[in-house]
Amino acid sequence: MAEPTATRPRVVLLTLTYKLPDRVQSYISDLTGAGVRVDLLVTERRTVEDIELDEELVKVHHVFEDSEMYGYPLRWVERRVLFDVPTKVFTKTREVTRNGERMQVLDKTALKVRQGQAAVSQGVHHGLFWPVFQRARPLLLMSRARKALRGIDVAGADRIVAADSAVVPLAWRLAKRYPNIQATTALDRKPWVK
Amino acid sequence: MTFSRPKAPRLLYIAFYFPPSRASGVYRARATANHFAAAGWDVTVLAAPLRFLYEVIGSVDEKLSETVDPRIHVERPELDLTRWESDLRSMSWLQGTLPRTAVRLHKWREERYFPEQYVSWARNCVATAVEAHNREPFDAVLSTGNPFAAFASAWEIHKATGVPYVADYRDSWTLDLFSDEPAFPPKHPAWAWEQRIIGDSSHTVFVNDALRAWHADRYPKAAERMMVVPNGWDPDLLDVGPTTGASKEDRPLRFGYLGTVTAKQPVAEMAEAFRQAREYPELLDAELNIHGHLGFFQTSHAGFLPLLGLDLNGEPDPELDHGLRLRGPVSKTEVAGVYEHNDVLVFLAAGGKYVTSGKIFEYMATGKPIVSVHAPEIAAREVLEGYPLWFTADSLEPGLVAKAMVEAGRAARALTPQQQAEARAYADRFQRDALLDPLEAAIRATVRRPLPVREVNHG
Structure with missing residues (x-):
């Protein structure tokens, strides 16, 4: 007779990347193959959208119901200011300047300004905003993940696994709060997978 | 009036x-410690902490510990595991809060002293050694790399205590064995460290003459103090059994390769050569057994499978099959069985003129035909050239390698116990104990006090 699902071992697997890496997918697949239940915490709903998971054994929890971007006003504003608003402005401008020979000079100028603006926006995003945000993200996510964690019975889990470095601050605090549960960054399959 | 007997060195x-x-370099270290203990030395070994071996590397063989002479005293100085730490609860507040920054800071701190990740262990080695030396002085220090931080600690101990030291280059440090080029850019700190380590050592030891010559060229002032101690094989770990000559069974020939298959090795050439060799009647239905891992990581085997004519499960693919069989990893205790099972041993090796693979000595100890699949100028030639059952194409051209395989197959079919005994007699000169004698004598000569007469006692 098969072991009832509720008595099977359970792993709380935390990952806060945008896409679920292959090694994490294969880890989940190995665990569920051995009958281990997995509480999987991911960043967004779409992180696992295209991935087939054992519905009986894997329970997915999201930090953000929608895109992570909408969870942080600063990130949303940055996106608007650097990319969305300029795109709209230039699209409208070119709708006017594209027509008629008299507008040719203005159209060329608008194109050049658009190219310059795109380069500056990319530079600011990749060279300034993103490096700072990436460093702050694990700490920001830690507070945002609290709500999602309420849906997970961490105290009753057999192991807490932090699958990437962004989730270490959250996992480290859980490890301190639940001192009797093994807490690791290793995707260790033992003792469940032979 | 009484005279006290001089104490053991x-x-x-x-x-x-x-x-x-059970890292590949451990056999030389085990044999060296045992050899010195047998020669009357009081040996203290400073080794890696067990937590690193069990939890970080996970590559251990507890039975191997039983082969260490019980007179040897082993200490395991601490190693800072920050960069490998996987236990969340063992992480500091900084690492638990800013993991990337913490690891970067840790690396920066370590690399300021020595360009290698084992530097914290090396520093603790120095502290342990100086403390032990103050209790009862050491007469000599022998260090083996990798890790090369072991050399740095020997140098530091020498500076602190004046005890002479020897650096044993079990592996190459500043020379890339696969490209035959320097492994570091000109101003890298490894060069300055190597210069002071070799410059101040009483001897520097290499595993082959090509490596000795390369270092002698770079450090001519120390050239006279450089010596070669080849790797050799360990009779206490390999029971080669009686000489039986060719197999009496009526079956196709079995070729065997033992070890990890890596991307640097000429695997495609070996597979193609074996496919061609099987077209000769002597090798009809012959198989080439690979006893080992494909690649160093769990995920690295996939790239090799089609090359070897195997499907994703490692089984022969009917459309690509040309006799290669994946037999999986073998524990040290099963190695003799692998040699017994195969008729011809395939010496597949990467790299060029500075490479001597450790496994070639075990291969020769079996007294079976060996066929080479590697660059012709490899340093292993130095030892293989005297072996009577060595077959080489002196090339990696598959057609020529195939012919060498066929010749080796013929030799295996016709092998007499007499031929096998002659081959083994040649290999006997590479028994580890014999090779270590000159090193023991050289280190003994550096001791600055009267010593008891040398008596060999294998415990």
Whole structure:
């Protein structure tokens, strides 16, 4: 007779990347193959959208119901200011300047300004905003993940696994709060997978 | 009036990989420590902490520890595991809060002293050694690399205590064995460290003459103090059984390769050569058994499978099959069985003129035909050239390698116990104990006090 699902071992697997890496997918697949239940915490709903998971054994929890971007006003504003608003402005401008020979000079100028603006926006995003945000993200996510964690019975889990470095601050605090549960960054399959 | 007997010489041996580690370099370290203990030395080994071996590397063989002479005293100085830490609860507040920054800071701090990740262990080695030396002085220090931080600690101990030291280059440090080019850019700190380590050592040891010559060229002032101690094989770990000559069974020939298959090795050439060799009647239905891992990581085997004519499960693919069989990893205790099972041993090796593979000595100890699949100028030639059952194409051209395989197959079919005994007699000169004698004598000569007469006692 098969072991009832509720008595099977359970792993709380935390990952806060945008896409679920292959090694994490294969880890989940190995665990569920051995009958281990997995509480999987991911960043967004779409992180696992295209991935087939054992519905009986894997329970997915999201930090953000929608895109992570909408969870942080600063990130949303940055996106608007650097990319969305300029795109709209230039699209409208070119709708006017594209027509008629008299507008040719203005159209060329608008194109050049658009190219310059795109380069500056990319530079600011990749060279300034993103490096700072990436460093702050694990700490920001830690507070945002609290709500999602309420849906997970961490105290009753057999192991807490932090699958990437962004989730270490959250996992480290859980490890301190639940001192009797093994807490690791290793995707260790033992003792469940032979 | 009474005269007290001089005390046994005291050797401090700095060997990170020591049993129960089962890293490839551990066999030389094990044999060296045992050899010195048998020669009357009071040996203290400084080795890697067990937590690193069991939890970080996970490559241990507890039975190997039983082969270490019980007179040897092993200490395991601490190693800072920050960069490998996987236990969340063991992480500091900084690492638990800013993991990337913490690891970067840790690396920066370590690399300021020595360009290698084992530097914290090396520093603790120095502290342990100086403390032990103050209790009872050491007469000599022998260090083996990798890790090369072991050399740095020997140098520091020498500076602090004046005890002479020897650096044993079990592996190459500043020379890339696969490209035959320097492994570091000109201003890298490894060069300055190597210069002071070799410059101040009483001897520097290499595993082959090509490596000795390369280093002698770079450090001519120390050239006279450089010596070669080849790797050799360990009779206590390999029971080669009686000489039986060719197999009496009526079956196709079995070729065998033992070890990890890596991307640097000429695997495609070997597979193609074996496919061509099987077209000769002597090798009809012959198989080439691969006893080992494909690649160093769990995920690295996939790239090799089609090359070897195997499907994703490692089984022969009917459309690509040309006799290669994946037999999986073998524990050290099963190695003799692998040699017994195969008729011809395939010496597949990467790299060029500075490479001597350790496994070639075990291959020769079996007294079976060996066929080479490697660059013709490889340093292993130095030892293979005297072996009577060595077959080489002196090329990696598959057609020529195939012919060498066929010749080796013929030799295996016709092998007499007499031929096998002659081949083994040649290999006997590479028994590890015999090779270590000159090193023991050289280190003994550096001791600055009267010593008891040398008596060999294998415990």
